[in-house]
Amino acid sequence: MNFDTTSTERLAPNGTTRRRFLRTAAAVGALAGIGGLAGAQSDPETFSFGGEVGGWIGRSPDSVADETNPPLRLEAGTTYVFEWENTDGQPHNVAFLDDDDDTIERSEIVSEQGATQSYEFTATEEMAAYICDVHPVSMRGEILFGEETATPENTGAEPYVPEGASVRLETVADGGLVAPLDFETPPGGPGMYIVDRFGQVYLRDSDGLRDEPFIDVSDKLVEITGEMGLLGLAFHPEYQENRKFYLRYSAPTREGTPEEFDHTEVLAEFTANDDGTSADPDSERTVMEIPSPYTTHNSGAIVFGPEDGYLYVGMGDGGGAHDTDLGHVSDWYEANEGGNGQNVSENLLGGIHRIDVDSRDGEKAYGIPDDNPLVGQAGLDEYYAWGLRNPWRMGFSKGDLYASDVGQNMFEEVDLIEKGTNYGWNVREGTHCFEPGPEGSRNPPESCPTHTPEDVRGGEPLVDPVIEYPHTHEGIGVGSASIGGYIYENDAIPALQGKYVFGDFRKTQETETPTGSLFAATPADGDGLWDLKDLQVENTENGYVGGYVLALGRDNDGELYVLTTDNTGGDETGRVRRIRPPENQESTTAGNATTATGNATNASTGTAGNATVAANGSSTPSGTGTSGTQAGTGTSGTQTGTETSAAGTAGTAAGPEGGSAGTGGSAGGTENGSSEGTTEGSGPGFGVLAAVGAVAVGAARTLLGRDD
Secondary structure (H helix, E strand, O other): OOOOHHHHOOEOOOOOEHHHHHHHHHHHHHHOOOOOOOOOOOOOEEEEEEEEOOEEEEEEOOOOOOOEOOOEEEOOOOEEEEEEEEOOOOOEOOEEEOOOOOEEEEOOOEOOOOOEEEEEEEOOOOOOEEEOOOOOOOOEEEEEEOOOOOOOOOOOOOOOOOEEEEEEEEEEEEOOOOOEEEEEOOOOOOOEEEEEOOOEEEEEEOOEEOOOOOEEOHHHOOOOOOOOOEEEEEEOOOHHHHOEEEEEEEEOOOOOOOOOOOEEEEEEEEEEOOOOOOEOHHHOEEEEEEEEOOOOOOOOOEEEOOOOOOEEEEEOOOOOHHHOOOOOOOOOOOOOOOOHHHOOOOOOOOEEEEEEOOOOOOOOOOEOOOOOOOOOOOOOOOEEEEOOOOEEEEEEEOOEEEEEEOOOOOEEEEEEEOOOEEOOOOOEEOOEEOOOOHHHHHOOOOOOOOEOOOOOOOOOEEOOOOEEEEOEEOOEEOOOOEEEEEEOOOOOOHHHOOOEEEEEOOOOOOOOOOOOEEEEEEOOOOOOOOEEEEEEEOOOOOOOOOOEEEEEEEOOOOOEEEEEEOOOOOOOOOEEEEEEOOOOOOOOOOOOOOOOOOOEOOOOOOOEEOOOOEOOOOOOOOOOOOOEEEEOOOOEEEEEEEEEOOOOOEEOOOOOOOOOOOOOOOOOOOHHHOEOOEEOOOOOOEEOOHHHHHHHOOOOOOOOOOOO
16 A cells, blocks of 8 residues: 555554554454454444445445445454445455455455445454455555544645646537547548447548448447447558448357357458448458457457558457466466467467458468568467557557557556567566566566567567556556557647657546546657656646547547547447647647648557456456355455346356456565555556446446456
C-alpha cells in the first residue's frame, strides 16, 4: 500500500507501525471482553455491496451505504458476511489482505452480471484491506479495528504525469452509438466510418450520422461477453476502385477451434456498393480464423501499411490469468508457466501479423510477404512482431507503426513496432519483470532475462516500450488501459505537433464523471522512455475527457478524434469528438492542414488488461458452477452464491481465470515491491476491452473482461 508515510506509518513505541499497534490493542481488548461476539453470535453482520470495475459500491448497513470503497470497521474474532452483486459483467471476487498486501483469504471469481456471492469470514487483526483480485486498485477499501482512523487521501502528491497542453473536444457524432471502438476514413474518399462493438458500422457524412448502418454483422457475432464483439475496420488501399474493406470480429467457434475454447476470432473481407453508402454482409470472404481460448485479449486492431500495402493484424495472447491457462503453450522461460507471447510456433496468439490480402499462399486465403521475419525460419510465417499481451489499438504515423499494449496489474505501455521484434510479455511487463499470481504481480522479481536464450532465435533482445506509466502513483490514479493513437501532424494545435497523442480508458480513482484521459508524448532523442504529459480538456468539468476512452481516430487531414462512452449501463452514450485547439488559441486558417501518412485503427474494448469498457481482468468462460467451501490462505471462509448463466441456469460461480493483482507494489525491488511510489492494478487486458465490456454493455450486457 502506497500512502503518505508521514500520516499512516508512524512507529509505535515498540517499532511497529501505528496501524499494527492499534490493531494489536484492539485484539487485546476483544479478548478482554470489550468486543469479540463470535462465540455468541448467531446471525453474522452482513456488508452488502455492488461490485463493478469502478469500485465497491456500498449498499448496507448505513455505515457503507452509497459510498465507494468505504472502510469496514470490524472487531477481531467476529464473523461477518461480505455479500455482493456483480453489476457490470466483469470478473470480480473479494480478497482480504494484510499490511504487506499478502492475501489472507479470498473468494472465487464471479463473471456473470447479476450474479451474487456471499462470503463468510472471521475478522483477524492481520486484516488491513479488502480488494477485488482482478481490479485491485479501483476496487480496494480499508479494514479498521478499534480506534483506527481511515487513511486520508494523499492529495499533496505530485502527479506522475505532469499537466500538458490544453485542448477542447467537439462532438461530431452521438446518439445511437453504444461502444464505438474504431474510426476510419477511406483513402481518398469522404465520410467517417464508425464501428460499434455490437456489430454495426455507421457512416457519418456531411448530414451527420446516418440512422441505418453501413453494414450490420451482428448476426455473425458470438454472444458478446468479455472483450468480444466487432473490433476493427480497415479499408483496402485501393478502396476507391475495388470497394473492399475488412472487419475483425468475434464469432462462435468454427471448424478447427478446439472444443474447450471460447470462440473464434475472424478477419473477413467485404465489398461496399458503388457510392460507399452500404455493404452487403453476404459479400463476406473469410481471410483468417484464429481460435481464442477465452473471451479476453482479442486485440482487434487491423491496419494497412502505407508503404507496403500489406495488412497488419493484432492478436492478444488468448486471455486467461497471466498468460498461463487454457490455450497457452510452453515457452523458453521456465520461471513463468506458459506464454503465447514467447512461443511463435504453435499458434498466432500474442503478436502482430502481416499478410497480403491480394494473393494466396497454398490453401490459405491470404499471402505471406517474402520478407516477413520468420519466413524460412522456425515459427509461423504470419508473425511480424511478438511478445505482446493485448495490442488493443495500433496505427501508422510517419511510416512507423505504434501499438498500445494493455498491461496486467501494474503498467501500461506503447510500443514502436518493428519487424522481428520481441516485446517481452510475459517475461516482462513494460520495462519491469513480471511474475504471475496475485502476490507475484504485486511484488514482482527484481531480475529477469533481457534476451531470449541463444538457442531461441539467436538470443534476441526483449525490447522495452517507448512509453510507460503505472496504474497508480502514491495512491493517485494515473491510468488503467492504454489506448493507442497517432503522431499529431495537423497545424491546428501547434503544442501537439510531432507528439504522439493517445488515450487511457480511465484513471483508477473515483470522480462524479468518468476519468478517461488524453496524453501527449514527446519522442526521445535517443533510447529511453518518451516524455509524457497529461492533456487538459478545457470544456469538461474535471479536465478529463468526460467519458471512458475506447479508441482514437484520424481523418485524412490528420485531425484526431476520441471515441468514448459515458457509463457502464449500456445506454447509447457513445460519442465521437474531434480534438480541437483551446478557446484562446487562434487556430490555423482552415485548410492549412498537413495530410497524415498511412492508415490506422483504433478500438478499445480494457481493459483491458488484461482496459473494456474494461479495466484489467478476465472473465470466466462458464456461467454455471456448484456451491462449495473455499479455503483461503490463513483463515478459511464459507462461500455461497448463485450465478445465472446466459441460458438461465443457476449455479455458483467458479472462475479459474481472472488474474489478480493488489495495490501497493510495483517492480523495482524497493520496500514493499514499489518503485518510486507506483502501484499496480488490473488493466483493461485483463484487457482494455475487459474494462470496456463493463462500460458498453447494457443491451448485450457483457463487455470486456479484463483478465488476469
